[in-house]
Amino acid sequence: MSFKDLSIGQKDSITKTFCDDDLQKFAQVSLDVNPIHLDDEAAAKSVFGRRIVHGIATCGLISAVLANKLPGPGTIYLGQEAKFTAPVYLGDTITAECEIVELREDKHIAKLQTTCKNQHGKTVVSGMATVKFD
Numbered sequence: 001m002s003f004k005d006l007s008i009g010q011k012d013s014i015t016k017t018f019c020d021d022d023l024q025k026f027a028q029v030s031l032d033v034n035p036i037h038l039d040d041e042a043a044a045k046s047v048f049g050r051r052i053v054h055g056i057a058t059c060g061l062i063s064a065v066l067a068n069k070l071p072g073p074g075t076i077y078l079g080q081e082a083k084f085t086a087p088v089y090l091g092d093t094i095t096a097e098c099e100i101v102e103l104r105e106d107k108h109i110a111k112l113q114t115t116c117k118n119q120h121g122k123t124v125v126s127g128m129a130t131v132k133f134d
Contacts, residue, residue, distance in 0.1 A: 001072050003108045003133050011099035012070035014061055018053045018092055026057045053088040058125055061096035062114045070098055071110060071133040078109070082127040086118070093119040098129065108133055 027033050032054055035042035043051040059082055066075050088094060094116050102111035109132050116125035 003071075003103075003105070003110075006071060006100055006103055006110060006133070008100055008103060010070060011097055012065055013095050013097040014065050014069065015093060015095040016061055018057070018088065018090060018094065020090060022057065023051070023053060023090065026054050030054065030056070032056075048087050048089070051090045053090065053092070055082075055084045055088075055125070058084075058088050058094060058096075058116055061094060061116060062098060062125075062127075062129060065096050065098045066112070066129060066131055070100070070112070071131060074134060076132040077129070078132055079130040080114070080127060081129075082114070082125055084125055086122055086124045088116075088118065088124050092124075094124065096125075101128075 023037050027038055036046050036052055037054055040051060063077065066077060096116045098112040098114050100110055101113050109130060112129045114127045114129050115123055117123050
């Protein structure tokens with residue numbers, strides 16, 4: 001796909017269920033070892049009452065859509081605005097969707113509305129991504 005193949009309204013998505021191994025690996029790579037993500041007892045005492053997925057790990061699904069599907073391989077991530085609107089719990093299935101809302105042909109830049117929803121259709125992350133694509 002090339003930039004000229006992109007159009008306003010195009011969208012794509014990816015779905016993943018988060019498991020304990022995902023949180024352990026993300027904590028190891030990111031160094032975010034907050035007990036709310038990793039410790040059942042500590043998380044039970046939190047406002048959420050149980051373990052939650054790292055917010056940025058959830059946003060990683062947006063990156064996966066951009067890099068692998070729309071626009072796809074060769075995409076350069078320039079920026080991401082993200083609002084975390086609900087927790088993602090261990091075991092939740094999240095669908096990240098990206099939709100092209102703006103194209104700047106002179107610089108090959110696209111803006112995409114980004115949304116992550118859980119298995120119940122509740123939005124857990126919303127925002128806007130800016131990418132460059134040749």
